[in-house]
Amino acid sequence: MSQQTESFPRQSARTRHFRLGAPRQVSVSPDGHRIVFVRSNSGGDAVNRLVVADLEGASLVERVVAEPALLLAGQGEHLSAVERARRERMREATSGITAYSLDSAASRAAFALSGRLFVVDLAPQSGPPREMPVAGPIVDPRLSPDGRQVAYVRDRALYVADLATGEERLLAVPDSETVTWGLADFIAAEELDRHRGHWWSPDSATLLAERFDTRLVSRWWISDPAAPSAEPVAIAYPSAGTTNAEVGLFLIDVGAHVQFDEQLSEVVWDAVSYPYLAGVSWSEFGPPLLTVLSRDQKRGQVLMVDPEAGSTEARVALSDECWVDVIPGLPCWTADGRLARAVDDSATDTRRLVLDDTFVTPAGAQVMAAGFSDARGLTVTLAADSTERTPWRVGLNGSLVPLTSEAGVHAASSGGDTSVVASTTLDSTITRWVVWHTGREAGELVSHAETPALTPRVRLMRAGDRGIATAVLLPTGHVSGSARLPVLMAPYGGPHHSEVLASGLAFADDQWLADQGFAVIVADGRGTPGRGPAWERAIFRDFVGPVLDDQIAALEAVATMYPDDVDSSRVGITGWSFGGWLAAYAVLARPDIFSVAVAGAPVTDWHLYDTAYTERYLGHPDTEPATYERHSLVGLSPALQRPLMLVHGMADDNVVVANTLALSGALLATGHPHTVLPLTGVTHMATDEVVAENLVLLQVEFLRRGLEARR
Numbered sequence: 153m154s155q156q157t158e159s160f161p162r163q164s165a166r167t168r169h170f171r172l173g174a175p176r177q178v179s180v181s182p183d184g185h186r187i188v189f190v191r192s193n194s195g196g197d198a199v200n201r202l203v204v205a206d207l208e209g210a211s212l213v214e215r216v217v218a219e220p221a222l223l224l225a226g227q228g229e230h231l232s233a234v235e236r237a238r239r240e241r242m243r244e245a246t247s248g249i250t251a252y253s254l255d256s257a258a259s260r261a262a263f264a265l266s267g268r269l270f271v272v273d274l275a276p277q278s279g280p281p282r283e284m285p286v287a288g289p290i291v292d293p294r295l296s297p298d299g300r301q302v303a304y305v306r307d308r309a310l311y312v313a314d315l316a317t318g319e320e321r322l323l324a325v326p327d328s329e330t331v332t333w334g335l336a337d338f339i340a341a342e343e344l345d346r347h348r349g350h351w352w353s354p355d356s357a358t359l360l361a362e363r364f365d366t367r368l369v370s371r372w373w374i375s376d377p378a379a380p381s382a383e384p385v386a387i388a389y390p391s392a393g394t395t396n397a398e399v400g401l402f403l404i405d406v407g408a409h410v411q412f413d414e415q416l417s418e419v420v421w422d423a424v425s426y427p428y429l430a431g432v433s434w435s436e437f438g439p440p441l442l443t444v445l446s447r448d449q450k451r452g453q454v455l456m457v458d459p460e461a462g463s464t465e466a467r468v469a470l471s472d473e474c475w476v477d478v479i480p481g482l483p484c485w486t487a488d489g490r491l492a493r494a495v496d497d498s499a500t501d502t503r504r505l506v507l508d509d510t511f512v513t514p515a516g517a518q519v520m521a522a523g524f525s526d527a528r529g530l531t532v533t534l535a536a537d538s539t540e541r542t543p544w545r546v547g548l549n550g551s552l553v554p555l556t557s558e559a560g561v562h563a564a565s566s567g568g569d570t571s572v573v574a575s576t577t578l579d580s581t582i583t584r585w586v587v588w589h590t591g592r593e594a595g596e597l598v599s600h601a602e603t604p605a606l607t608p609r610v611r612l613m614r615a616g617d618r619g620i621a622t623a624v625l626l627p628t629g630h631v632s633g634s635a636r637l638p639v640l641m642a643p644y645g646g647p648h649h650s651e652v653l654a655s656g657l658a659f660a661d662d663q664w665l666a667d668q669g670f671a672v673i674v675a676d677g678r679g680t681p682g683r684g685p686a687w688e689r690a691i692f693r694d695f696v697g698p699v700l701d702d703q704i705a706a707l708e709a710v711a712t713m714y715p716d717d718v719d720s721s722r723v724g725i726t727g728w729s730f731g732g733w734l735a736a737y738a739v740l741a742r743p744d745i746f747s748v749a750v751a752g753a754p755v756t757d758w759h760l761y762d763t764a765y766t767e768r769y770l771g772h773p774d775t776e777p778a779t780y781e782r783h784s785l786v787g788l789s790p791a792l793q794r795p796l797m798l799v800h801g802m803a804d805d806n807v808v809v810a811n812t813l814a815l816s817g818a819l820l821a822t823g824h825p826h827t828v829l830p831l832t833g834v835t836h837m838a839t840d841e842v843v844a845e846n847l848v849l850l851q852v853e854f855l856r857r858g859l860e861a862r863r
Contacts, residue, residue: 160605160664165844167195168245170657173600175574175585176200177251181258182526184568184589186274187212187597188258190249195602199248202261204274205587205597207570212587212595217272218281220248220265229266232289233385234305234335240805241341245839251292255299256354256436258567262293262302269293269304271315285318286311292335292348296356297436301406303334303350303359310334310350310361312406323359323404323415330367330388337364337397337429339390342806343764344430345480354436358459359404360419362429368395374805378832387805392759392766392780393773399429401442403462417462421455428764430478435525438485441467449475449768454483454493467491474692475768477503477685481522484530488548492530494519501684505532505546512550518682524566531555531566538621538682539612539654543573555588561655572597576655578610583657608656608663615675615709621652621683622706623674625659625666626717638722638859640670641707641738641746645677645699646730647688647769652676661848668852671718673710677702693771693779700738704745720745722862724855728752729807729836736785736796736815743793748858750851752799753807753836756785756815760808789818795858797827797851801834827854 173195179188185207190200202218244250252263262271267289272281293304303312310324310333324333335349349362366388375384390396401419408415431443440457452470470476483493495506500515517534524531529547543555543564555564560577569590576583581604585597615622644651651674666672678698679691690698711720727735732754739749755761773780800812819826838844
């Protein structure tokens, strides 16, 4: 199908929401002269290549250093179940080279491709990648800082290979079928934003490796009803109130020529009190740092590890009456030996960067992440407004320098005197990757991403007394006062994710929905990030009140601002995951406001979702049974009065399809008609472009019918 005749939903699905063909996973060498990243060849190509951009004088020269089609000799990519699960946890929807690791000088890269191990030198004219002669399939290869060895996981065991000789050595072997070495456990990867399970020491002599055991974790089964001959797959799923995996850390002497069990030294902490291993880092500036949390996540510790003995020392005690937040990239050491971490400053309701005990970032600018630490300082991303993200360089002397002055959503990677700043703004659907060297623009990384076949017309506003960040989109060409449009609310609405951002690209799909004849409203209410700790914690033990109330407040504010354009008597709502729960809850709890809902992959009974996420916000089901009952869609099923469509991937191992089936069964038992759309073979992400296109079209038609019935 040509791009001229395809529908916008097909274009959006084919391009993975216009992100294919764009640079990803950008790294800058410490000397600032080499930029490494992955990118596909077009906006419709999902296969990533490994690319290097060299700074040569005042120019930027790009070259592809690893081409999957050549390395696989035209054969298709085959992924192990472990690799598929790892990508699902990372919401990775592309193929080819989806991840890579570098040595400390960024002179060499290692990556897995179809379960095979490849290494490539990155200097110009270094030759093609070479495949290491090791058995596969391997997962998550990590180069040592000196570039001489690579560690990886195969069959749940941890190995290391010498790049000069090709010799492979077994470092840690599982002692049962439920043990895995060197990878992140499910809870760490799904809920704690930690996606790796082994770390090299700066001197390349030691590995710090996770070992987890799922023997006490409940086994759930994922099957494909469309393939009845296929055997169901067992997954270890720690649902709320049940037992988690047992997680430990070990120091492994890579150079010791002894049996693997003699190389291991366990890292000791009070894992009974602090079972969640939320963060691990090991840099040249200090000993390993761990962040561990209690099961209720109200307490935690930042621990320093003695890399010789494996003992730990508590550097910082963490506590919060609701929950302790873990910020990506923090804590970390600075070059002068200070501990950089994020601290919630209650006096100003700001999450601020602290070096040891000194606030560095200003009040009102929320620390969202940290990404780079070198001899001169570190890079942090701040949100002075919840709709924006701005990277700043923080000097060891406390200086703060923004890496861009443009309003919008930005991210940065830095090394030496070079920074690559990815920028998108509200008035554009194009993302630019601008390279800055010694304070001057040195060029841009090439992006092959497609431009949407429509232009979003987004109006941002602060709605209601609480100033809820809200986006409003009307049909292209709509003349104010010409028609009162039915409303479509399109929230996510939950923690750890913002929808209302100063990025035109973020609203391309919403504009298409508006062009189908709706006034589309997207609102980030209480619980969403970037607004301050108090705003995020307003949902503690209570999704149902603040989350839904803020959607209604945003609706009322928009109706007041656009009285001639918005018909608030006809309101539909649609969402996915947490947004799916919110959509279904809205139509069940407030049929006086919401006329129709489409709920994608909703959690209908919070007993069926995982421990760390659910218990962080709702508590333990044994001690908070009333809270779980109050948040259950199944319990609300007798209240259904409006049309409801439930959509769910049958292979979803995050929000399992039992959620939708439980609600559907309860609705059937109480005689309430509803629609269920099962997606066979689909996980939590619907990436197939045909499925994704038709899914959107079916949802819009369902919503339109439901709203027409309210005329």
